[in-house]
Amino acid sequence: MRPLEKKVLVTFETTTSAMAFEEEAKKAGLNGRLIPVPKQITAGCGLSYCAPVREKDRTRQLAEKMIHQRIYELMI
């Protein structure tokens, strides 16, 4: 398995919200991607947006403008 790294993670209630976020994140030049929700957190939707921790502020700013469930920082 790959070594764990600290990441910022955005969760969503629906697949549609996750897809909307991915589209906007791409436009904003964020370097994250959609991943399956890790087992240590719970979320409505099985997709979460995972970005490098160096982009946590920009990720948070974008999430606050969009429909999302929660934002986490965790080792994954």
Place this chain on the structure above:
Amino acid sequence: MIYLDSAATSYYRPKEVAQAVYDAILTMGNAGRGAHETALLSARVIYETRSLLNELFHGDGPQQTVFTSNGTEALNLAICSLTERPVRTAATAMDHNSVLRPLYQAQRRGCRLDILPADRKGNISLDALERLLKRGLDLFVCTHASNVTGNVNNIRRIGHLCRSFGTVFVLDASQTAGIFPIDMQRDEIDIVCFTGHKSLMGPQGTGGICIREGLKLSPLKTGGSGIQSFSKTHPAQMPEALEAGTLNGHGIAGLRAALLYLKEQGSDRLRKREQGLMRRFVEGVGNLPGIQIYGDFSSPERGATVALNIGAYDSAAVSDELAQCYGIQTRPGAHCAPLMHEALGTREQGAVRFSFSHFLTEEQIDSAVRALEEMTKEL
């Protein structure tokens, strides 16, 4: 072969639609089920298509666009949900059975149902609608354009009337989506139901419903949603709330290609092209002996659909002769619109419906005119 039955389904489609379905079958996984690349590809295509539909209808956001398998399912979803209580409903004589039958079911459950009559030209009266609204109406469902005559309803006026009386307005856009302008905000429409395979030119098995934010519908079905797996109830979040089970991702990919084609080509231009072909046909056959054309041609804006009969001939026999002797494909009979035919006086005879695609050529229209010229010579 000349296909003149676009009101039933598109036969002439942009080649990009078939290519998109082909590519999707080879590449797409199941949207919302997993985060691997094929699942994400499918989810992206579906989300983009929601966004395109939301833009087309000027809806309240992609999350308010729900996919169904066709227009009938969309109408059932809207009507069954909005008639769970014994409400006061109305539709029109222009409507298709996909509107009428769910409303008849609602009537059997205790809802009141009024039908706005149509005149001999196939038009409804908006004054009559206003009288119904004044009497008290919870739900009004109507078609944008008759699938028999091509007559178009003034949805802006209907929407405004309904909104001013607090009546939910459900539009059946099966004949017009993608080719006629429909703006949920400007036209004050609460719900637009559409099919993907007619004027939108997508694949069969696609359709959907755009719902005003704040209006809650109950699902027709529950089950897998890709979210909230441990909940015993189906999720309440839109659009998954109304989409149980795997979506028709391959079909939706084709619908996306059709939407992009419409956007690139311009719906207004394509509609004018269809209307021009339809009028060429009407001018060609209108004065032939024994031809009776139904519907109202006084307005420049109408669907590219013409229903006619030749003398007292059975419409089925005329349609069959057109197909067998001239290779021209039309639809005879009642077109799932019984009240429209009763209003036109064609309950027994039915009518032969010619409906036109912008892909047709003037030569093909002229061939259809010549076929009817030959057939009417016998009269």
